[in-house]
Amino acid sequence: MKRSNYEQQRRRIYVNEKQRQFLAAKQKRRSYVGGRGSGKTTVAGHETRVEMNYLPRAKGFLAGLTYTQLTSNTVPAMEGAWQAHGLREYDPKSGFGHYVKGKRPPADWIKPYQPPSNYENVISFLNGYTIQLLSMDRAELARGGNYDFGHIDESALMKEEHVNKILRPMIRGNIYRFTDEHHQTFCDYTSVPWLPSGQWVFKTEDLAKEDPENHFFLESTAYDNVHVLGEKYLRDLRNGMTPLEWDVEVMNKRLTKLPNSFYPSFNEEKHGVWKTYSYVHDDESGLTLSIDSDRDPKRLLELSFDFNAAFTSLILCQEHGMEFRMLDALWVKQSSTTVVDALVEKFCDTYESHERKELLLYGDRNGNNKQVGSNLTLYQTIQQGLAARGWKSTLMVQGLDPDHRLKHIAINQLLAENNPRLPVMRFNRNKCKFLIISIQQSPINPDWTKNKNSEKSSIDQERATHLSDCFDNIVYRKYGHLFGQAQAYEPVYFLGRD
Incomplete structure (x- = not known):
């Protein structure tokens, strides 16, 4: 048949x-x-x-x-x-x-x-x-x-x-x-x-x-x-x-847990948050669409940068009372212009709909150095790019980097959440996957410095220590004073909308 x-x-x-x-x-x-x-x-x-x-x-x-x-x-x-x-x-x-x-x-x-x-x-x-x-x-x-x-x-x-x-x-x-x-x-x-x-x-x-x-x-x-x-x-x-x-x-190979972490107090279950979307029904498709629920569009945002020629990155944060939220992680590896300009454009495109276009800028202190062939620092370049897209920004980076041991202790005390008077850190697990990986995979050296060998290796750089540096730069500058470390918070350069 x-x-x-x-x-x-x-x-x-x-x-x-x-x-x-x-x-x-x-x-x-x-x-x-x-x-x-x-x-x-x-x-x-x-x-x-x-x-x-x-x-x-x-x-x-x-x-x-x-x-x-x-x-x-x-x-x-x-x-x-x-x-x-x-x-x-x-x-x-x-x-x-x-x-x-x-x-x-x-x-x-x-x-x-x-x-x-x-x-x-x-x-x-x-x-x-x-x-x-x-x-x-x-x-x-x-x-x-x-x-x-x-x-x-x-x-x-x-x-x-x-x-x-x-x-x-x-x-x-x-x-x-x-x-x-x-x-x-x-x-x-x-x-x-x-x-x-x-x-x-x-x-x-x-x-x-x-x-x-x-x-x-x-x-x-x-x-x-x-x-x-x-x-x-x-x-x-x-x-x-x-x-x-x-x-x-x-190849489906299993990872082993890092034994000597720079962040021993970090706990993905405690610090990570999945409930970062709210949902609306789309009549055309019949399915549910998601919108950010952990980001308040009426509050100012905070950015923290880390500069490297082959991998320039930022994390996006927002303060909600005693809760400091890591909302997103963005980076650029190469660009037809500059990686800094491209990263600014990427941020502006991604968060064009944010209502309150006001930013506090943190990050690597080397961003205060003037660029080769320019009278502007990296942060001034960033602020000009942001202003062109309607964002008002205040730079919060002054002084030298903190002592590594003090930074390590302060950040881990915040992450430990043993003191109810200290703010708590929360990470968007939907958008900050690589920030969490960067934190989980950051070793510590005997002299209390962070081991950054991953930045020189062939590992995919979003998994290296760059994004964890963004986290350090904003958290310690914001909250280091709670541990007896004097922090300067006056803006050193301002540019934006009237």
């Missing part, structure tokens, strides 16, 4: 060997830790397509750190897998399609046993199979659901307690409705964690050894997907990456 075109198309769908192993696994709890390009998000698409076949009218969740991550990266990659299987997004004009996103499905489609209360951030399939998107930067809002399956993308970015106390308990019930092995599966997909807080993802590996009947753990590198990526792509990728980035991002 001649096979249909659809059956022939199904046979042409390719999965690599690691993806095949994951899809063939029968365990309810499965983890896929894969390097960049290994196909971990694609396999999530294949897995949900299989679930659609065997779990009609089931409702499950797809969790990510933010809706932005899910709608911009995860769902499009999964759609690629669905479309390889022949599924198409529903077109109301032609009446053809298999799923809709963020909208109530057509009235004649089968409904899930437990329909969502509204269809924002919901993907509905024509047989009632339903995926609810969950954003874990608002973890408390996800509580109380009842789901038949669950998937997590980039699980290493999430808190372990949110996974164990919120997500896993919601996969429950309906055992009388579904007897298929795919029911109540819980899968997570992630890259190797850069930060200690993500190391919990490897617990599935231990559980798979202790209880292989119920737990499955798989690791993969980009070379497992070479037939899709191609040898040339991997060669070009390697040539454009530092050895460390290649090892972690592509």
Whole structure:
């Protein structure tokens, strides 16, 4: 008998060997830790397509750190897998399609046993199979659901307690409705964690050894997907990456914890904040869009710079009472003009909508030196560029750099949060990932100085100590006086709007 075109198309769908192993696994709890390009998000698409076949009218969740991550990266990659299987997004004009996103499905489609209360951030399939998107930067809002399956993308970015106390308990019930092995599966997909807080993802590996009947753990590198990526792509990728980035991002090698940190009091869980977005519904796409919620557009902003020819960077901060917030980290590596001018433009473009265009400038004291061939210092150049874009700025950098030992002690006392009279430091974990990595990976020398060998190595420079220097420069100049260190705060140069 001649096979249909659809059956022939199904046979042409390719999965690599690691993806095949994951899809063939029968365990309810499965983890896929894969390097960049290994196909971990694609396999999530294949897995949900299989679930659609065997779990009609089931409702499950797809969790990510933010809706932005899910709608911009995860769902499009999964759609690629669905479309390889022949599924198409529903077109109301032609009446053809298999799923809709963020909208109530057509009235004649089968409904899930437990329909969502509204269809924002919901993907509905024509047989009632339903995926609810969950954003874990608002973890408390996800509580109380009842789901038949669950998937997590980039699980290493999430808190372990949110996974164990919120997500896993919601996969429950309906055992009388579904007897298929795919029911109540819980899968997570992630890259190797850069930060200690993500190391919990490897617990599935231990559980798979202790209880292989119920737990499955798989690791993969980009070379497992070479037939899709191609040898040339991997060669070009390697040539454009530092050895460390290649090892972690592509080859899936695990990082070890830094034992001799310049910031022993820094704790990513305590100081890092995920809840940095608020959400608004977009009627056109049917999905939720994110806006900054940790930045007050009516308050002035504070910038701290670090100058290097090949990597000029800044961090963006804002004071909220006793809480000092690190909001963003920006940098420029090369430019057709100068890296300083390019960084100023990048900041102005990014925060054009900020209402109160007033800044305090901190940073490397070397920025007060005049540039070669110019009568202006780096900070004067920065202030001119800011003024041209409507920003008023006050320079707060005076005097010499502080004693390294005093700086080390003062900053770590602030981070320790043992004194209620001192301000607390909070880091936007969505936008300050590399600032956190820079802090976590900054060693200390025997003479109390920060070990800056990473700035001279081939490591990707956003992972080096530059961004942590931005942090030091603003925090110590702002709060050093609280530790008996005299700080000069008078502006030494002013330029801006009247």
